Amino acid sequence: MHTDLVAALDIGGTKIAGALVDGGGRLLVRAQRPTPARQDGETVMRAVAEVLGELSGSPLWGRAGAVGIGSAGPVDASAGTVSPVNVPGWRDFPLVDRVRAATGGLPVELIGDGVAITAAEHWQGAARGHDNALCMVVSTGVGGGLVLGGRLHPGPTGNAGHIGHISVDLDGDPCPCGARGCVERIASGPHIARRALEQGWRPGPDGDTSAAAVAAAARAGDPVAVASFGRAARALAAGIAATATLVEIDIAVIGGGVGKAGDILFIPLRKALTDYATLSFVRRLTVVPARMGTDAGLVGAAAAALSRAPDATAASR
Amino acid sequence: MHTDLVAALDIGGTKIAGALVDGGGRLLVRAQRPTPARQDGETVMRAVAEVLGELSGSPLWGRAGAVGIGSAGPVDASAGTVSPVNVPGWRDFPLVDRVRAATGGLPVELIGDGVAITAAEHWQGAARGHDNALCMVVSTGVGGGLVLGGRLHPGPTGNAGHIGHISVDLDGDPCPCGARGCVERIASGPHIARRALEQGWRPGPDGDTSAAAVAAAARAGDPVAVASFGRAARALAAGIAATATLVEIDIAVIGGGVGKAGDILFIPLRKALTDYATLSFVRRLTVVPARMGTDAGLVGAAAAALSRAPDATAASR
Numbered sequence: 001m002h003t004d005l006v007a008a009l010d011i012g013g014t015k016i017a018g019a020l021v022d023g024g025g026r027l028l029v030r031a032q033r034p035t036p037a038r039q040d041g042e043t044v045m046r047a048v049a050e051v052l053g054e055l056s057g058s059p060l061w062g063r064a065g066a067v068g069i070g071s072a073g074p075v076d077a078s079a080g081t082v083s084p085v086n087v088p089g090w091r092d093f094p095l096v097d098r099v100r101a102a103t104g105g106l107p108v109e110l111i112g113d114g115v116a117i118t119a120a121e122h123w124q125g126a127a128r129g130h131d132n133a134l135c136m137v138v139s140t141g142v143g144g145g146l147v148l149g150g151r152l153h154p155g156p157t158g159n160a161g162h163i164g165h166i167s168v169d170l171d172g173d174p175c176p177c178g179a180r181g182c183v184e185r186i187a188s189g190p191h192i193a194r195r196a197l198e199q200g201w202r203p204g205p206d207g208d209t210s211a212a213a214v215a216a217a218a219r220a221g222d223p224v225a226v227a228s229f230g231r232a233a234r235a236l237a238a239g240i241a242a243t244a245t246l247v248e249i250d251i252a253v254i255g256g257g258v259g260k261a262g263d264i265l266f267i268p269l270r271k272a273l274t275d276y277a278t279l280s281f282v283r284r285l286t287v288v289p290a291r292m293g294t295d296a297g298l299v300g301a302a303a304a305a306l307s308r309a310p311d312a313t314a315a316s317r
Numbered sequence: 318m319h320t321d322l323v324a325a326l327d328i329g330g331t332k333i334a335g336a337l338v339d340g341g342g343r344l345l346v347r348a349q350r351p352t353p354a355r356q357d358g359e360t361v362m363r364a365v366a367e368v369l370g371e372l373s374g375s376p377l378w379g380r381a382g383a384v385g386i387g388s389a390g391p392v393d394a395s396a397g398t399v400s401p402v403n404v405p406g407w408r409d410f411p412l413v414d415r416v417r418a419a420t421g422g423l424p425v426e427l428i429g430d431g432v433a434i435t436a437a438e439h440w441q442g443a444a445r446g447h448d449n450a451l452c453m454v455v456s457t458g459v460g461g462g463l464v465l466g467g468r469l470h471p472g473p474t475g476n477a478g479h480i481g482h483i484s485v486d487l488d489g490d491p492c493p494c495g496a497r498g499c500v501e502r503i504a505s506g507p508h509i510a511r512r513a514l515e516q517g518w519r520p521g522p523d524g525d526t527s528a529a530a531v532a533a534a535a536r537a538g539d540p541v542a543v544a545s546f547g548r549a550a551r552a553l554a555a556g557i558a559a560t561a562t563l564v565e566i567d568i569a570v571i572g573g574g575v576g577k578a579g580d581i582l583f584i585p586l587r588k589a590l591t592d593y594a595t596l597s598f599v600r601r602l603t604v605v606p607a608r609m610g611t612d613a614g615l616v617g618a619a620a621a622a623l624s625r626a627p628d629a630t631a632a633s634r
Contacts, residue, residue: 074597083597132473146564153465155565156449157598166559167593170485170498170551178595179558181487234487241496242483243563247463248472276484278495280391280400281474 003065006305007055007103009048010297011071011095012113013037013086018051019295020060021302025124027295029058041089045098052102066107067099068305070116070297073143077110077158109304111145111158113137116300117255117292118145118161119152123303125291126253134240134249135290136163139256142184148247152304164188168238186235189258196228215261229261230268237272244282255290262289320382323622324372324420326365327614328388328412329430330354330403335368336612337377338619342441344612346375358406362415369419383424384416385622387433387614390460394427394475426621428462428475430454433617434572434609435462435478436469440620442608443570451557451566452607453480456573459501465564469621481505485555503552506575513545532578546578547585554589561599572607579606 005028010017013035020029031054033047055061072084080096096108111119118127118135127133127147136144142164146153153160164184165177172181185191189211196214201224203209204217217225240252258265269287277285292299322345327334330352337346348371350364372378389401397413413425428436435444435452444450448467454460459481463470470477481501482494489498502508506528513531518541520526521534535542557569575582586604594602609616 076598148465148470153564155598156567157565159596159598160563160565162562162596162598165596166562167555168484168487170555170593179593238484238487242559245479245483246477246560246563247470248474248477250473276487276496279476279479279482281393281472281476281479 003063005060005063005065006302007052007064007067007106008298008301008305009051009067009069009071009099010113010116010301011035011048011069011082011084012297013072013084016047016051017298018055019298019302020055020058020064021298023306025299025302027298028060029055031055035087037087039089041093044087044089045093048095048099049102052099056103064106066109066305067103068301068303069095069099069108069110070113070301070304071095071110073112073114073159073162075110075112075158077154078156080108080110082110109307111152111154111301111304112143112162113297114143114161115145115152115154115158116304117143117290117296118147119300119303120292120296121253121255121290122147122152124299125296126288127251130251132247132249133251133253134161134163134243135253135255136236136259137256138187138236138254138258139189142188146243146247146249163239163243166239166242168235168242183235183239187232187258192228192232192258195231196225199224199227201225201228211258211261215264218264226264229264232258233265233268234272237269238276240285240287241273241276241282244277244285245279248281250285252285252287253290254287255292255296259289320380322377322380322382323619324369324381324384324423325615325618325622326368326384326386326388326416327430327433327618328352328365328386328399328401329614330389330401333364333368334615335372336615336619337372337375337381338615340623342616342619344615345377346372348372352404354404356406358410361404361406362410365412365416366419369416373420381423383426383622384420385618385620386412386416386425386427387430387618387621388412388427390429390431390476390479392427392429392475394471395473397425397427399427426624428469428471428618428621429460430614431460431478432462432469432471432475433621434460434607434613435464436617436620437609437613438570438572438607439464439469441616442613443605444568447568449564449566450568450570451478451480451560452570452572453553453576454573455504455553455571455575456506459505463560463564463566480556480560483556483559485552485559500552500556504549504575509545509549509575512548513542516541516544518542518545528575528578532581535581543581546581549575550582550585551589554586555593557602557604558590558593558595558599561594561602562596565598567602569602569604570607571604572609572613576606
């Protein structure tokens with residue numbers, strides 16, 4: 001049987017999405033369940049099995065030659081386990097073995113969700129054609145992944161590119177991760193909103209205190225809202241510049257809710273990059289919004305699986 | 318003719334060293350000239366040509382199948398040019414073409430000096446056997462290089478691993494590179510000494526105000542000297558942790574004069590690493606002193622060249 005498709009799973013704290021994906025990145029069959037995130041590990045696994053069960057009911061299932069999983073982290077690709085922060089029932093949960101068993105022994109490729117988004121942007125999105133790229137998601141948290149030398153760089157455990165938890169302010173505010181001054185602690189949506197509120201910004205009549213509301217206020221000229229995005233932009237710029245200085249990337253792609261803020265984010269970000277990316281070999285670095293939509297996690301997981309499926313057309317690795 | 322050797326050049330602001338090196342990393346023939354760093358570019362090139370001329374006078378020269386160059390940066394491996402900060406006569410100087418011409422057309426491999434040190438430590442030193450490593454030189458400046466997935470990662474221009482100029486304090490002191498709060502601006506030898514002097518440390522009767530003198534004072538219990546090394550250790554820890562979080566390294570190797578400070582540096586550094594390297598996949602990171610001596614630049618340049626010399630036993634790439 002010709003195995004020209006892969007199964008993809010995108011596992012987050014809110015939903016578990018699955019799809020059968022072809023070598024061109026098209027999602028041919030989909031399935032989805034809410035993540036029973038507060039329940040025990042077997043209950044969460046049951047939701048995964050239901051998604052896979054629904055996919056395997058498709059007449060196309062027999063053409064699936066591998067499974068790709070992009071999971072909320074941390075993951076451990078070398079051990080085949082996941083410990084998503086927002087799914088406490090899964091700690092060192094042997095997801096790879098369980099998915100392999102549930103699919104009759106298909107090869108399984110596990111990567112972190114930031115790495116999956118990166119695989120998608122590199123295959124079909126804003127990082128396409130770039131051999132050295134950082135792709136980020138800036139929303140409730142800050143995640144990311146790297147393409148180096150034309151290939152996805154998941155690292156030995158599948159977590160590389162974790163830019164949200166590098167410190168750009170070594171004496172800064174404590175981060176829940178245990179460090180101080182992490183990019184996420186300054187630039188995530190909740191921290192953009194928190195900083196604006198602390199500095200005196202007040203929401204409109206709808207009471208919306210999200211980063212999107214701060215962005216709207218900034219676009220209307222509110223100086224406190226502008227300043228909070230400016231601070232986030234500096235932290236992102238320092239982190240992106242650090243990444244470029246360490247591994248030589250030529251593009252940074254920013255997705256997620258904060259990434260959708262547009263000029264309010266990108267104008268100060270591009271300006272701050274000129275302050276922090278100063279060495280000759282990083283000066284040509286550009287930063288652009290992400291192009292992939294909500295299917296990025298599935299498309300990226302598929303890209304990882306295609307690299308394992310011998311018959312499929314693996315475009316990205 | 319069997320080409321089982323390579324020629325190596327180590328080009329710095331003080332000296333230009335050369336050697337013929339075998340597949341086991343042994344330096345069989347050596348040559349050296351002072352760098353005429355304040356003179357024009359052709360004068361500097363003449364010193365390089367003299368080193369090559371001396372090597373080519375050896376009966377072993379005919380066995381050299383490639384040339385490896387580790388140069389003070391920035392370099393541009395893709396263009397084959399170098400612009401060492403401390404050699405103003407060389408700006409975008411076409412060193413690769415000139416060395417190729419001077420050696421009758423041998424293939425030439427150019428990398429930055431931090432990358433060369435890394436190649437040496439990975440081949441024969443403290444990073445041997447580690448597939449993912451950061452190697453650093455902490456002395457007058459702070460440089461470095463990366464091994465990723467078992468291979469040297471010079472990046473497209475040969476400058477990857479430039480950890481000295483990542484910002485770990487985005488509001489910190491201005492760095493000559495143009496950014497703020499760079500690792501080098503906090504952790505280099507001159508800045509360790511400057512900070513100690515500013516805080517009231519005074520040198521002994523010999524008037525020695527080097528970082529080595531501050532290290533001696535710290536070992537004797539001087540609290541200001543201890544604090545200055547502690548601050549350097551935190552900056553190094555934040556930078557090393559950022560690197561591990563971004564690309565998943567499991568060892569950091571520290572050489573250079575400051576790296577020789579011993580426990581005065583390594584005890585606070587290891588403690589600070591537990592503060593900044595907090596995610597599960599970076600917690601096993603270790604930090605150790607370099608093992609290679611003053612020949613590290615030559616050995617590393619040879620390692621890079623061996624990767625190009627088809628007949629030689631390339632151990633490192």
